[in-house]
Amino acid sequence: MASLTLDGVTKSYGKTRALTELSLSVGDGEFFVILGPSGAGKTTTLKSVAGLEPIDDGSVHIGGTDMAGVEPYRRNVAMAFESYALYPQKTVHDNLASPLRSGRTGTYSRAEQDERIREVTETLGIAHLRSRFPRELSNGQRQRVALGRVLVRPAGAYLLDEPLSHLDAKLRAAMRAELKQLGAMSSTTTLYVTHDYQEALALGDRIAVLRAGQVVQVGTAAQIWSRPSDTFVARALGQPEMMLLPATVDGGRIRTADGALDMAAPAGLERGPVLLGIRPRALTVGDRDGAVTVRGSVRLAERLGRVIELTVRSHDTDLVAVVASAVAPAEGADVTLCVPPAEVHVFVDDTRWGSVAGKEDRDA
Ligand SMILES: Nc1ncnc2c1ncn2[C@@H]1O[C@H](COP(=O)(O)OP(=O)(O)OP(=O)(O)O)[C@@H](O)[C@H]1O
Numbered sequence: 001m002a003s004l005t006l007d008g009v010t011k012s013y014g015k016t017r018a019l020t021e022l023s024l025s026v027g028d029g030e031f032f033v034i035l036g037p038s039g040a041g042k043t044t045t046l047k048s049v050a051g052l053e054p055i056d057d058g059s060v061h062i063g064g065t066d067m068a069g070v071e072p073y074r075r076n077v078a079m080a081f082e083s084y085a086l087y088p089q090k091t092v093h094d095n096l097a098s099p100l101r102s103g104r105t106g107t108y109s110r111a112e113q114d115e116r117i118r119e120v121t122e123t124l125g126i127a128h129l130r131s132r133f134p135r136e137l138s139n140g141q142r143q144r145v146a147l148g149r150v151l152v153r154p155a156g157a158y159l160l161d162e163p164l165s166h167l168d169a170k171l172r173a174a175m176r177a178e179l180k181q182l183g184a185m186s187s188t189t190t191l192y193v194t195h196d197y198q199e200a201l202a203l204g205d206r207i208a209v210l211r212a213g214q215v216v217q218v219g220t221a222a223q224i225w226s227r228p229s230d231t232f233v234a235r236a237l238g239q240p241e242m243m244l245l246p247a248t249v250d251g252g253r254i255r256t257a258d259g260a261l262d263m264a265a266p267a268g269l270e271r272g273p274v275l276l277g278i279r280p281r282a283l284t285v286g287d288r289d290g291a292v293t294v295r296g297s298v299r300l301a302e303r304l305g306r307v308i309e310l311t312v313r314s315h316d317t318d319l320v321a322v323v324a325s326a327v328a329p330a331e332g333a334d335v336t337l338c339v340p341p342a343e344v345h346v347f348v349d350d351t352r353w354g355s356v357a358g359k360e361d362r363d364a
Contacts (some may be wrong), residue, residue, distance in 0.1 A: 008023055035209050042161070162177075185349040278343065
């Protein structure tokens with residue numbers, strides 16, 4: 001096990017800047033997720049730790065040791081890539097055994113090898129495939145075997161690059177739960193890259209949100225979900241996305257220009273333009289004491305499994321609300337929606353100020 005620290009890491013590929021002064025600190029045994037859109041620099045971050053790409057500036061420490069000039073195979077990290085190679089002529093069992101037989105990370109008795117392979121194949125749900133060859137597996141099964149090849153070998157840290165990306169939605173959800181368990185069991189430091197916010201929230205002890213090669217926010221799932229530091233983080237998490245409604249603070253009120261939303265401004269919020277951020281799932285049908293309310297009419301009601309996605313027109317504003325189907329009004333009906341003040345985020349210059357309930361410490 002090892003802690004990982006990146007300090008001021010900068011990396012360009014020719015004229016393309018992939019990372020700009022990126023700093024991260026991952027604790028010993030922590031399951032740390034890097035979340036970001038395509039091109040944000042996630043893979044480059046992992047490669048910098050693994051030593052597969054030389055960095056232009058800054059430093060990488062593993063277990064407190066500076067990795068400058070240290071070869072990848074001496075860094076005691078195991079990295080899984082999105083494209084996985086397996087030995088076609090070896091069974092699943094032998095594919096998993098080969099990292100343990102290479103001798104690079106110690107020698108293992110036959111019994112120890114079998115025990116690790118058993119543990120990993122059971123966790124990944126591939127124990128029944130052990131005598132098959134790669135050509136006899138589905139893509140999702142191959143991906144799990146390849147992940148198994150990384151996890152079977154003890155390492156100071158696992159670097160995992162979108163390891164669930166080829167799995168279908170149901171399997172992804174199941175694997176997420178299993179990986180979480182594996183993380184808790186092995187307590188090996190893990191740096192896990194994904195562009196899937198649900199995966200990040202489910203797995204990460206902490207999450208770093210990356211944009212254009214820079215860290216925007218680091219926090220627990222609860223922190224980045226309920227206190228996103230800016231509108232980029234706010235919209236990176238949640239489906240449908242958080243709505244951002246332009247409004248103005250004046251005379252102790254916050255109002256949208258059309259009057260669809262009109263509420264008391266919290267103390268300390270200066271006059272001027274703001275964005276009000278509301279998650280579609282934070283809205284409920286009806287009127288509640290102390291809640292922020294909006295009245296409108298239902299333009300669209302679309303069933304998404306057990307919930308209904310409503311598009312509600314209020315004055316000139318369209319609001320999206322995801323509500324339980326039992327309480328969803330029909331298209332054309334008048335409706336009152338409400339949301340707790342603490343769930344109406346206020347952004348000033350795209351940066352989170354607090355909520356309509358007031359200002360709070362970001363990390364409290
Ligand atoms: N070998 C390379 N040569 C040139 N540019 C590269 C190379 N590898 C990455 N880049 C560029 O560096 C930036 C960061 O790429 P990186 O692969 O780290 O992003 P990512 O967040 O992992 O993206 P994705 O989710 O699409 O895999 C991108 O602009 C990418 O085009």
